Amino acid sequence: MGISYKKLKEIQNRQITEMSRMTPEHVKLYDEISTIARHAPADERTQEEWILSAGKAIVQAQRDNISARELYGPDLEQDIHAQLGITNIAPEKTAAVEVGKSSPTRGNSSTASSKKNANAVEPQPTENPEPVKRTPKWYAMIAWAALSFVMLIQGCVGLFVGWTGGDTEPFQHISLFSLLVAAVGGIALVEMLRRLAERPDDEGADKNTVPKVNLKGIIIYIVIVVLVLFVGYPLRDKLPVFTLAPWVSAVIGVVGLATVRPLFGQKKTA
Template sequence: MKVKDMIKENNALREQLTPFNRSYFEDMILAMRASRVDALRTEELLLEAAKLLVQEQGKGRNAKQIFGEHPEDYFREIVESVPPAPARSKLSYYLMIPWAALTCLFGVLGAFGLLFQWTTGSSGIFSQVSLFTLIAVGIGSIVVIELFMKWMAALSDSDTPQTKGFDLKGLSIYIAIAAVVIFVGTYLDTLLPVFSISPWISLIIFAVGAIGLKVLFMKR
């Protein structure tokens, strides 16, 4: 069975649960989908647990009686048995993100630079790139992807239940960091050098980056 089909069946089973059991089981889902267990195995385990919960609920038992006091306890042994990602794998992951972001940046510079050159006679701002922009895109891409992955772990449309409450502290920290980055970036942008680059060179860099992305990071 595919992951999507298991999620669909899991959602159907959740509709049969009492409010208490559903809330408990949704906490189990959040814990498992945020763990190191791969997606296929995660959905297999969650589907097994959902079927067990529906069956035992019919006998008058609630989720705590079946799985334990804390939702994450039922899967703790399985989660802890999964080895952490190798350091090399993590390094490759954190190199791939800025590589892909910078590749896209040069693709945009090249494509829009040529478009402007053909329509106006000049590639304008698309023929220049600052060192600060390169640094900001590289580092910023990692931050954005990490935040996105954390959000996806907690919420995935109809596939994953919403987390409870509103993290005002976390939002305030992100806003403060963004404000500092914007302030420092405005200052650094006037100090760091700006490079002139032909749209064709940008496209060549884009092509090399795309090939490198395939060869270095997407090998099976």
């Protein structure tokens, strides 16, 4: 079972947190069992989750004033392999177990085995973060930001042209058609960039998996932009045209960008 790079770093950071709560003696033991677990013939996810669980068990034993070494049997490596679910134990060790079953000390061996199993640390599954949901509010935020950015650019360019003595007439008008194209085009651009940047890591897939591009989604958004352009272009002269001084456009753009977070950001809950 593979593990994504994001999930691997998350688990390892939690391991470091647990280690920071240990005494130097227990840190030394934790390093030893971590090394054994990572060299065990088990998949990486099982190894790292078990190491994290072992760290939590050591910290709990420390709080209970118990030596963490008592959580494991005399053969540390064999005990860790057993807790990881590795059954291919060496033949000589298997033979020793069989002899122990037929010896008079069977009762003592069973008691020790039961105690060791009781202290066994089971890997704990970790939760995968949910992907960002694309809600109408999210799309409205993109359109708002795109319109604000367009207004800011038009206003700043108009101010620069006026400052250099040029004609600012072209920068004092903006049509409703241009605003529609800016809004829809902004949504399409952001969606295409998001889909191109999506990696298997975001869904908890194997970090070695080759990223897949969602061509269907990209094509859909391109088609939407093309439809807006071809359907709206003949109507560009019939749609309203707004007259705004360059400085007014610049102010609208600044205010629009500044209010993106207050209007569309997630509110903190107590």
